Amino acid sequence: MSEVSHNGDGYVVVAEDLVKHFKSGTLTVRAVDGVSLRVQAGRMVAVRGPSGSGKSTLLNLIGALDRPDSGLLSVDGVLVSRLSGRSEAAYRRSKVGFVFQSFNLIPQLTAVENVQVPMDLAGQPRTGAEREERARELLRHVGLPPDRHDRRPSRLSGGEQQRVAIARALANDPPVLLADEPTANLDSRTGRVIVQLLRRLTEEGRTVIVATHDRAIAASAHEILEMRDGRLVPPGRGDPEPA
Amino acid sequence: MRTAGRALRNVARSPLRSAQLVVVLAVSTALTLIMLTVYGSFGQRLEQIKGRIGTTVTVRPPGSGGFGGLAIAVGPDATTPVLQESDLEGLESLEHVVSVERSYVTGYQGDDLKLVLSQEDLQKRGVVVRGGPPSIEKQIPILLNGMTPTATLTTVDGNPVDVTAGRALSGEDAGRDVAVVGLDVAEQNGLVVGDTFQLRGVTLEVIGIFDAGTQFDNAAVFLPLGTLQRILDAEGEVTQVRVRADSTEHVDEVEDAVRALLGEDRADVTSDASLFEGIRAPVEDARRSSLIGLLAAVVASGAVIVLAVVLVSRQRIKEIGILKAVGATSGTMVTQFGVEALSLSVVAGILGALATFPLAQVVADGLLSDPAMPAPSGSSGLTASKGAAIKSFQVAGGLPGHLSGVLPGSVDVVVEPVVFLYALAIGAGLAVMAAAVSAWYVGRVRPAEVLRYE
Numbered sequence: 001m002s003e004v005s006h007n008g009d010g011y012v013v014v015a016e017d018l019v020k021h022f023k024s025g026t027l028t029v030r031a032v033d034g035v036s037l038r039v040q041a042g043r044m045v046a047v048r049g050p051s052g053s054g055k056s057t058l059l060n061l062i063g064a065l066d067r068p069d070s071g072l073l074s075v076d077g078v079l080v081s082r083l084s085g086r087s088e089a090a091y092r093r094s095k096v097g098f099v100f101q102s103f104n105l106i107p108q109l110t111a112v113e114n115v116q117v118p119m120d121l122a123g124q125p126r127t128g129a130e131r132e133e134r135a136r137e138l139l140r141h142v143g144l145p146p147d148r149h150d151r152r153p154s155r156l157s158g159g160e161q162q163r164v165a166i167a168r169a170l171a172n173d174p175p176v177l178l179a180d181e182p183t184a185n186l187d188s189r190t191g192r193v194i195v196q197l198l199r200r201l202t203e204e205g206r207t208v209i210v211a212t213h214d215r216a217i218a219a220s221a222h223e224i225l226e227m228r229d230g231r232l233v234p235p236g237r238g239d240p241e242p243a
Numbered sequence: 244m245r246t247a248g249r250a251l252r253n254v255a256r257s258p259l260r261s262a263q264l265v266v267v268l269a270v271s272t273a274l275t276l277i278m279l280t281v282y283g284s285f286g287q288r289l290e291q292i293k294g295r296i297g298t299t300v301t302v303r304p305p306g307s308g309g310f311g312g313l314a315i316a317v318g319p320d321a322t323t324p325v326l327q328e329s330d331l332e333g334l335e336s337l338e339h340v341v342s343v344e345r346s347y348v349t350g351y352q353g354d355d356l357k358l359v360l361s362q363e364d365l366q367k368r369g370v371v372v373r374g375g376p377p378s379i380e381k382q383i384p385i386l387l388n389g390m391t392p393t394a395t396l397t398t399v400d401g402n403p404v405d406v407t408a409g410r411a412l413s414g415e416d417a418g419r420d421v422a423v424v425g426l427d428v429a430e431q432n433g434l435v436v437g438d439t440f441q442l443r444g445v446t447l448e449v450i451g452i453f454d455a456g457t458q459f460d461n462a463a464v465f466l467p468l469g470t471l472q473r474i475l476d477a478e479g480e481v482t483q484v485r486v487r488a489d490s491t492e493h494v495d496e497v498e499d500a501v502r503a504l505l506g507e508d509r510a511d512v513t514s515d516a517s518l519f520e521g522i523r524a525p526v527e528d529a530r531r532s533s534l535i536g537l538l539a540a541v542v543a544s545g546a547v548i549v550l551a552v553v554l555v556s557r558q559r560i561k562e563i564g565i566l567k568a569v570g571a572t573s574g575t576m577v578t579q580f581g582v583e584a585l586s587l588s589v590v591a592g593i594l595g596a597l598a599t600f601p602l603a604q605v606v607a608d609g610l611l612s613d614p615a616m617p618a619p620s621g622s623s624g625l626t627a628s629k630g631a632a633i634k635s636f637q638v639a640g641g642l643p644g645h646l647s648g649v650l651p652g653s654v655d656v657v658v659e660p661v662v663f664l665y666a667l668a669i670g671a672g673l674a675v676m677a678a679a680v681s682a683w684y685v686g687r688v689r690p691a692e693v694l695r696y697e
Contacts, residue, residue, distance in 0.1 A: 060690075065689070071493070085573075086572050089575075098569070105565075117566065117569055120249065121570045121571050122570065171569075172570070218425075
């Protein structure tokens with residue numbers, strides 16, 4: 001894995017002139033168009049903007065779910081923009097956890113098994129029993145009652161599924177948690193609970209980057225980044241002050 | 244190991260999908276194994292047939308019966324088609340010829356020797372008796388077989404006979420008035436070794452008694468060729484010549500040389516090889532069909548697994564995306580899909596192998612079309628007419644006895660337990676194919692693309 005050090009300046013995520021364009025027929029969609037940013041460790045950052053502004057693509061690039069066309073991106077000392085193949089997979093396993101809007105749990109696995117998958121892939125902890133114990137601990141940590149641990153996703157509510165997804169994202173103890181519209185499929189009360197949970201994770205020293213168009217979530221963040229047409233713009237008038 | 248465990252759990256947790264795939268794969272695998280087994284059985288049968296092709300080229304008078312046939316005249320007015328020995332000169336010196344055996348075979352029906360079979364015995368042997376009212380017993384002709392004394396005693400079909408008393412003819416018996424008599428002829432005429440009997444005024448000594456196993460084949464008397472020719476006033480005449488080639492590879496060459504020497508209109512020249520063409524052809528046709536079936540089954544199995552993997556991969560593309568998003572490598576995914584495919588195809592292979600046992604014979608019988616061959620010699624039709632009308636009978640329409648049992652009416656398919664090993668090999672092959680397809684498919688999946696659309 002390519003490494004660059006950012007320990008000195010305290011930034012865990014550094015992007016320089018990051019570009020990602022898509023071809024759509026004859027049109028070129030400038031999803032991320034020269035984004036530069038720096039995120040300090042232990043902060044919750046909200047990336048806000050309307051649909052199509054490029055916030056999900058930015059998170060995908062940070063999470064190595066997609067590759068930038070150009071620019072530099074480093075996360076926790078890893079030069080993500082130069083990863084490929086096994087090093088890219090290793091980065092996804094150890095450096096970032098991803099929480100999706102629609103949870104994206106594997107339907108044939110139980111809650112505890114879904115949380116175990118990243119640990120199985122990493123081979124840590126060493127034994128299956130240890131991994132299961134850690135998975136149950138994580139599920140308890142995110143507030144999923146023990147009687148739900150062995151249920152499949154289809155037998156869990158939306159909020160419970162998102163808790164499982166957050167536990168899975170935390171499975172390998174990554175320094176960065178990426179959440180793409182984590183409350184979009186939840187009712188407002190459950191959404192608030194999930195936001196509080198994400199915010200609480202930053203108190204453990206984790207960095208949380210949330211893509212959202214929900215003002216309430218943004219209000220909970222330490223910092224808000226506004227995106228328009230693939231670019232970061234200054235926060236608009238009337239936006240809440242960062243907490 | 245963790246990946247394999249996850250793969251097996253996936254298989255177990257999707258019982259309907261797994262069962263559907265197993266059924267389709269089991270059918271394909273069964274077809275492959277059945278065709279493989281049937282192909283092997285046909286191959287063994289062909290080898291068996293080839294192994295029984297003799298090195299004999301048979302020369303008979305023209306029109307005396309082309310397919311193992313032998314026209315035998317009976318009675319004082321009958322005329323036996325013959326070859327003149329003077330026409331046969333030069334056979335011994337043909338290339339690849341190791342021996343030439345002449346014989347004179349004719350039927351005898353008279354007072355010197357008698358053989359009577361009951362109507363029931365005749366009917367048991369499928370003999371159709373035409374003309375006149377049924378009678379209780381029938382006198383049947385006795386075959387007089389004048390042979391080269393050094394040759395092996397055989398029935399007209401070519402089956403060797405057992406000398407049960409006395410001895411067979413030998414080289415010293417050439418021209419002597421001696422005979423080896425069939426068991427039924429000996430019993431009905433009260434003859435034992437050392438006795439004498441009259442045949443057309445010549446006194447013959449019984450030096451041996453043989454048992455060929457059937458009453459018809461025992462209705463014969465072997466004499467030295469020269470002795471029979473003298474008795475019948477048929478010096479210089481023979482009814483059959485057996486020319487032996489030095490190897491099966493040279494039979495065709497010898498047959499052509501004999502035909503060229505004697506001329507097409509002076510003799511019918513046949514060989515085991517030409518007789519076997521009629522037997523071998525349907526087996527080879529069936530074998531070819533089974534090979535085509537085998538290839539089709541293999542292609543079908545491959546197509547099934549490829550389509551199944553593509554279909555399953557498409558159905559599970561989100562799962563692939565999720566796994567890659569949480570850190571699975573393409574190799575891990577391919578291993579998982581490979582293990583899933585292996586477990587399904589092994590189960591399908593075992594089921595397919597089990598299905599092979601009852602179905603292989605059915606398929607073989609279906610592939611082997613009715614060769615429309617004449618009946619084996621053991622049941623050859625002996626057609627007799629009543630009284631004076633009984634002038635001849637034809638021991639025809641059958642293969643020589645040493646070739647009997649190779650008719651391809653059915654091929655016994657023996658399914659060996661090794662089919663389970665083949666099934667495992669097929670399963671492994673299919674799994675490798677599935678892994679290759681999934682590797683191609685999984686490698687193309689970008690998590691951001693498949694997880695973008697909810």
